[in-house]
Amino acid sequence: MAYVITDACVKDFLCASECATTAIHPMIDETSADTASQLYINPDECIDCGNCISLCQSNAIFQIDDLPDDKAEFAEKNAAYFH
Numbered sequence: 313m314a315y316v317i318t319d320a321c322v323k324d325f326l327c328a329s330e331c332a333t334t335a336i337h338p339m340i341d342e343t344s345a346d347t348a349s350q351l352y353i354n355p356d357e358c359i360d361c362g363n364c365i366s367l368c369q370s371n372a373i374f375q376i377d378d379l380p381d382d383k384a385e386f387a388e389k390n391a392a393y394f395h
């Protein structure tokens with residue numbers, strides 16, 4: 313399993329800077345930081361610690377099994393960013 317960021321993301325980069333496994337990209341110093349429409353979690357690197365949820369002030373992050381139906385597509389979108 314993994315956590316997933318949805319389009320409620322406001323790109324404050326707090327989660328990306330605190331993730332212990334650097335699973336969240338782009339980070340603030342990456343070239344795509346300005347152009348990416350949101351941040352994404354690499355499902356191969358996420359260890360399901362849940363820390364990013366408490367940091368997210370826009371409630372954009374869900375455990376994959378808890379994604380609302382209208383946000384289900386973001387599981388694929390997060391994974392696709394890394395492939």
Ligand code: SF4
Nearest residue numbers: 331358359361362364
């Ligand atoms: S759940 Fe933990 S490991 Fe996964 S993206 Fe969030 S902070 Fe990183």
